[in-house]
Amino acid sequence: MPASTAPQVPPQAVQADPAILSEDVRDARDPRAETSDRPARPAKSRGADTRALTQVLFGQLKDLEPGTPEHRRVRAALIEANIPLVRYAAARFRSRNEPMEDVVQVGTIGLINAIDRFDPERGVQFPTFAMPTVVGEIKRYFRDNVRTVHVPRRLHELWVQVTGATEDLTTAHGRSPTTAEIAERLKIAEDEVLACIEAGRSYHATSLEAAQEGDGLPGLLDRLGYEDPALAGVEHRDLVRHLLVQLPEREQRILLLRYYSNLTQSQISAELGVSQMHVSRLLARSFARLRSANRIEA
Structure with a gap:
């Protein structure tokens, strides 16, 4: 699926002032940080620093007026500081064959919603509060937008x-x-x-023309059933069946012997104990009745 189908996160939502970010958060923004001479910090230490930074930022956010430049700056710093949480949640959906950046972008929307609703005074750690919202947003995305x-x-x-x-x-x-x-x-x-x-x-539709990988078989289109040549005669057979029931029983039997059992008029006459001429007359009369009852020809 093209990346453009994922909900777009406004760029200004994650543009924070580098001065407010901790060292480990700036490392997450800069992929070159992993190759720097500075030794990598343990994951537990980075996680603790992020939680501490998040707590400080929420303390600042509650004293700011929503909509002000300072409020937007602190909110953006909170979003960026917790992007690793979104990537951790998105990693659970790697088996869905969706571009990971799309999944992270959707999860970031859940993160923003969690930040806007979080109340630090309730005594709950922000990751504990935010994770269900992030995962729920990703699941909703897969349920409503990804399935074929x-x-x-x-x-x-x-x-x-x-x-x-x-x-x-x-x-x-x-x-x-x-x-x-x-x-x-x-x-x-x-x-x-x-x-x-x-x-x-x-989740995904397979093209009928796509070749099957690994099994060496042709595409699905080449393995579909062929067109039944007798399909065109279905309507005619149904019409004949409808017309035959209108004939007397003896004339029905003569037609069946002639055209289904492929007997000659002489064989039919011997079978029924009547003359061949009489069989011929009965056949002619049956055809006349069938033509008169056939509304298509009429």
Whole structure:
């Protein structure tokens, strides 16, 4: 999917004053920081610094008037300081085959919403508060914008549980679990598991002309069923069946013997115990009745 389909985060939302950012946050902005001579800091230390910086910034934010340049500057610093949190959440969705930058951009919208709603006085750490909002925004994006075929919300949520149960059972048994094992694990019917697996295939449509990788088989278009040559005769056969029931039983039998059993008039006369001339007359009369009853020719 093109990156342009993801919601766009305004550039000014993440343009913070470098003076307000901690050292580890500036490292996250500058990819060259990893190759600098300065030794890398432990992840725990960077995380603690980010949490401390976030707490300080929220302390400043609550005393500022919304809409002022200073408020926007501190808010932007909060967003950028917590971008690693968004990338951590987005990494959970790497298996969805979506551009990671699109997923991060969507998660950043959730981060902004969390920042606007967060109340430091409630005694909750900001990452704990923000993570459900970020993940929820990403899940909503996948549910509403990524799937080629939209599925009911309940089925989508159940599909997430089926995927998790499949991974757990695969790890426990060392093999792919059966449908019955997944259903037993989640306490649902096997039909629901099959429906979830089918729903999981609706993220991306496959081109009929795309070659199949790995199996050496031709594209899907080349493997579709051929056109049945008898398909054009379906309408005519239905019409004949409708007209035949209007004939007397003996005339129906004569037509069946002549055109379905491929008997000659002489063989039909021997079969019915009548003269060949009489068979010929009955056939002619049957054809006249059929033509008169055929509204297409009329």
